[in-house]
Amino acid sequence: MPVATRSCANACGEGTQSCSSDQWSTCAVPPASRGCNTRCGDGNEICTDGVWGACDAPLPGPPTFTATVRDFDDTHPDFEPDSGIGLQSGIVAVDLGADDEPVYAWDGSAGSTHGPTYFYEWYHDTQFTMLSADASMAPEINMTTSVLVSLGIDAGTAGEYGYDNESFFPIDGRLLGNQGRPHNFDFTLELSGSFQYGGGETFTFASDDDSWVFINRKLAVDLGGIHQVTSRSVILDDVAADLGIAKGGTYPIHLFYAERHVVNAALRIRVSAADFGVCP
Numbered sequence: 001m002p003v004a005t006r007s008c009a010n011a012c013g014e015g016t017q018s019c020s021s022d023q024w025s026t027c028a029v030p031p032a033s034r035g036c037n038t039r040c041g042d043g044n045e046i047c048t049d050g051v052w053g054a055c056d057a058p059l060p061g062p063p064t065f066t067a068t069v070r071d072f073d074d075t076h077p078d079f080e081p082d083s084g085i086g087l088q089s090g091i092v093a094v095d096l097g098a099d100d101e102p103v104y105a106w107d108g109s110a111g112s113t114h115g116p117t118y119f120y121e122w123y124h125d126t127q128f129t130m131l132s133a134d135a136s137m138a139p140e141i142n143m144t145t146s147v148l149v150s151l152g153i154d155a156g157t158a159g160e161y162g163y164d165n166e167s168f169f170p171i172d173g174r175l176l177g178n179q180g181r182p183h184n185f186d187f188t189l190e191l192s193g194s195f196q197y198g199g200g201e202t203f204t205f206a207s208d209d210d211s212w213v214f215i216n217r218k219l220a221v222d223l224g225g226i227h228q229v230t231s232r233s234v235i236l237d238d239v240a241a242d243l244g245i246a247k248g249g250t251y252p253i254h255l256f257y258a259e260r261h262v263v264n265a266a267l268r269i270r271v272s273a274a275d276f277g278v279c280p
Contacts, residue, residue: 088225
């Protein structure tokens, strides 16, 4: 008896089925290919057995941020305080200020912080503050420099990269100095960038001490307070409406960090499937 055949199709295109012993075979479709692209270039994807493979176009890589660091000494009441130790949410408002800096959320002192005037100095240059008619006598409340924070590729997990520093002391021996300690504690750091929201992104942050992350200028992670290493993750698809973001859009991200108490300092950043537009 001749073998019967008929046309069929799957995700790869059109093919044929054959019937033998009263049973039709699976649909046989030749492998297919089609062009594809990412923000970083063109490539191809191959379809076999009814399934399209991944696009081989170059993928965006991990970013390097230029971060601003401000150094303080123990005379500032918010650094090395004797009380208010522990995780403290609600130090900052949910929206960034007009200058893209965090806004203190209280009228006065709260836990380890001592009011809006002192907090303002965390993320603003104040070394020229005039507290005396004689400029030579004006104290330096903070001193400022820049450092690079480079995220690396996680070789074990595709599409993930991050920064992990369990001894985060980027200004040892610089600016206002170590104040007799093995490291230069008592500083703040801020960095910013932008990413394209495509769906499926997860951001994880950990710090000792304070850190806050704003996405689209909305507070997404609140790790305020003087505390040991503490971690938070945010799945963007779960909070997109709260952050005012939509797939396909490009949005700013801001991270603010403060190291305020001996004896440790740590900063971790991990991102999954996030496109910062950095091409090979």
